[in-house]
Amino acid sequence: MGVPRFRRSKAGDAQLSPNLYVANCGPAVGLSYEDIQSAFGSFGNLRGVYAADESGARVIVSYVEDTCAEAALKALNGRPCPLLGGRSLHIRYSVLQPPTPQVNNSIPVSFEASELNIPGLYLLRDFVSAKEEEELLAAVDDRPWKNLSKRRVQHYGYEFSYETRNVNTRQCLGELPSFVSNIIGRILSFPDLDDSASLVLDQLTVNEYPPGVGLSPHIDTHSAFEGLICSLSLAGPCIMEFRRYLEGAWLPDAASSTDMKVENPDNCSSVLRRAVYLPPRSMLLLSGEARYAWHHYIPHHKIDMVNDNAIRRGSRRVSFTFRKKDIEIVVLGKLAEIL
Numbered sequence: 503m504g505v506p507r508f509r510r511s512k513a514g515d516a517q518l519s520p521n522l523y524v525a526n527c528g529p530a531v532g533l534s535y536e537d538i539q540s541a542f543g544s545f546g547n548l549r550g551v552y553a554a555d556e557s558g559a560r561v562i563v564s565y566v567e568d569t570c571a572e573a574a575l576k577a578l579n580g581r582p583c584p585l586l587g588g589r590s591l592h593i594r595y596s597v598l599q600p601p602t603p604q605v606n607n608s609i610p611v612s613f614e615a616s617e618l619n620i621p622g623l624y625l626l627r628d629f630v631s632a633k634e635e636e637e638l639l640a641a642v643d644d645r646p647w648k649n650l651s652k653r654r655v656q657h658y659g660y661e662f663s664y665e666t667r668n669v670n671t672r673q674c675l676g677e678l679p680s681f682v683s684n685i686i687g688r689i690l691s692f693p694d695l696d697d698s699a700s701l702v703l704d705q706l707t708v709n710e711y712p713p714g715v716g717l718s719p720h721i722d723t724h725s726a727f728e729g730l731i732c733s734l735s736l737a738g739p740c741i742m743e744f745r746r747y748l749e750g751a752w753l754p755d756a757a758s759s760t761d762m763k764v765e766n767p768d769n770c771s772s773v774l775r776r777a778v779y780l781p782p783r784s785m786l787l788l789s790g791e792a793r794y795a796w797h798h799y800i801p802h803h804k805i806d807m808v809n810d811n812a813i814r815r816g817s818r819r820v821s822f823t824f825r826k827k828d829i830e831i832v833v834l835g836k837l838a839e840i841l
């Protein structure tokens with residue numbers, strides 16, 4: 503972000519403000535910020551003195567109180583100012599507010615899921631080769647995409663409804679496509695999964711995110727999907743953040759709230775936050791506590807700060823998310839078809 507641009511007030515702008523736009527004032531005309539601060543400080547408490555633009559000759563003087571700005575304007579506008587080497591200042595109220603200090607909201611990003619201390623979370627790097635990645639992308643690019651407001655999706659196995667946040671059992675789309683068979687086989691052979699022999703992954707959502715698009719914090723719908731969720735990252739990297747809200751115990755059956763949007767999670771003091779870097783070709787597995795107790799979220803950034811490195815998202819990130827549709831849903835769906 504460059505230097506913020508301020509402008510002096512014009513006829514018609516609301517008057518009275520704690521911020522003054524002061525022209526003919528600044529380092530380019532031989533006045534230091536300390537001198538300006540001390541001259542204007544004699545009219546009341548200052549929040550600060552800021553460059554109004556890149557000229558070096560215009561500043562914003564920001565007071566705590568409107569009345570102090572008013573007194574300074576009356577005393578100093580258009581007259582030689584003895585405290586500033588006799589320079590004549592041109593002062594108006596400033597229309598824009600000076601910048602409020604940015605709260606650094608970022609958290610350290612791990613490269614390994616094991617460092618996050620979230621039981622049930624696994625990140626498997628190089629889960630597919632570069633050639634497989636290319637083939638998987640070509641396979642989905644050959645099929646029709648559905649446009650959502652900010653990203654494109656494809657569904658296999660069962661359609662997912664974004665209105666109800668549930669699978670649509672009336673829209674069984676058939677078996678998962680053969681181009682993902684090897685991937686599913688590889689997931690099922692991962693040794694840390696409980697009961698992988700009986701695991702069936704029958705729903706696939708392919709998401710394509712353009713740069714700057716992420717995903718709001720959510721827990722995947724409990725009543726729609728059972729157990730393990732696996733997400734393969736292709737094409738571009740991103741970071742995924744995890745949040746756990748400390749009120750209430752972890753109760754997977756009771757906690758049926760789904761795709762819960764947390765409007766302002768940063769105000770919430772009782773939240774644990776973790777972040778992991780997802781490189782292309784990696785597989786993220788969410789099981790147990792990671793799946794049911796932690797919200798996951800992809801920040802809407804074009805550039806991710808991974809510790810001190812700025813990592814630009816690619817021209818797109820494509821994820822393949824595999825899930826198992828809840829059996830009750832199938833039974834209910836079949837019943838609905840019969841009745």
Ligand SMILES: O=C(O)CCC(=O)C(=O)O
Nearest residue numbers: 707709722733798821823
């Ligand atoms: O894109 C991803 O890796 C995650 C997708 C996801 O969380 C979801 O579809 O529920």
Ligand SMILES: [Fe+2]
Nearest residue numbers: 720721722798
């Ligand atoms: Fe999800």
